[in-house]
Amino acid sequence: MANQNSFPLYQKHWYNHTYKRVTESLLLVLLLLQLGYRAISVSNYSFPWFLAFVCESWFTISLFFTLSTQWSPAEIKTYPERLLQSVQEVPAVDMFVTTADPVLEPPIITVNTVLSLLALDYPPHKLACYVSDDGCSPLTFYALQEASKFAKFWVPFCKKYDVQVRAPFRYFSAKPQVSTPTNTPEFKQEWLQMKNMYDDLSQKIELETSQKSNPSHGDFSVFSNTERTNHPSIIKVIWENKEDLEDGLPHLIYISREKRPKHSHHFKAGAMNVLTRVSGLITNAPFMLNVDCDMIVNNPKIVHHALCILLDPKGQKEVAFAQCPQQFYATLKDDPFGNQMAILMKVIEIKY
Ligand SMILES: O=c1ccn([C@@H]2O[C@H](COP(=O)(O)OP(=O)(O)O[C@H]3O[C@H](CO)[C@@H](O)[C@H](O)[C@H]3O)[C@@H](O)[C@H]2O)c(=O)[nH]1
């Protein structure tokens, strides 16, 4: 628990939104009046009348929800440097990743998400990463095994050069960061080595995917005679930081929960339930971090930021969970559908 007398670990700044509130409330009133008019003119019913009524109802409902969710927007500023002063020891965190289908969610994507978690700027002996595989796929398991071997090189590289986006496919496709000493021969050499190792990893996974021959020997024998919706539990510790080394890698655990055709598996919620139960028996950390398999972490200090909110004396009373805004990669050129929420990100300067 954070020291009660220390500075706050986060501050919330509300935006002055009066103008927006007034104009949007006025719009809502006008739409309600319009619906009222429809109600009294129901005798003029015709097909265009009905169509207009449906559209106006939809606008009204969507404006109502927009208004209520955006009534008091605020920015939360966290102070991670204060966190380290106010707690004697940072708490353990269990990190959960869910994947469900090796075709729709290719294992290389899950691997990148997992690598971005394993490389977080947080004491590795306080972290454990649990991957739930609802696809019960030996390919996903294989990809994670290979990823854990690659992580032994990737994680130290990220920490040494303070890489910001620690999912290799994003890192290698972006321009080098300004803070990175890109001109030193040492960096150039290590960068190239890492890139080659990552390309090897991708190719291995690609090859295994294209071969379509599910391995059934050794570690993989548990997958033989399994169907996606009919199999016993499979739990495999891929990597264990046995000596709790402070410069080691976090534990990595693969879980494919039991499924039977007659029992509902409750999708992601069911997977999360099993993840909390299994992690409860293995590491039982007081905090959990959850990402979908295609949601890389793009801020290596994210656990610190979240803990600022959750460990602050005020936050402890008021906050149950902290959620980061999402930014989407691989969107269409110029983002015609606004998926990147560029305006939101730039105007209110969301930091992570
Ligand atoms: O039987 C299932 C189905 C899904 N998932 C996982 O759940 C996550 C979300 O499922 P997805 O179908 O990808 O939904 P999205 O619309 O992409 O995700 C958003 O919407 C979901 C609820 O609809 C939330 O749970 C997610 O966190 C949120 O990102 C993914 O990691 C899946 O692998 C499972 O583990 N088991």
Ligand SMILES: [Mn+2]
């Ligand atoms: Mn998804």
